[in-house]
Amino acid sequence: MSVNVEMVKCACTDCVCVVSTDNAVKADGRIFCGENCANHHQQSTGCDHAGCPCHG
Known part of the structure; x- marks a missing residue:
């Protein structure tokens, strides 16, 4: 069986x-x-994506 991942969370912690x-x-x-x-x-x-609280 194989799984195709199409969407993932950004690897940046914040x-x-x-x-x-x-x-x-x-x-x-x-x-x-x-x-x-x-x-x-x-x-x-x-x-720079709307609604994201990321501050690096």
């Missing part, structure tokens, strides 16, 4: 975003909702 595995940013072997989270918020805080 982030609550759920992202499609096809549209995700992949870094360090993990899946993130965007570049800010994938880069560990080096450029700015937050992921």
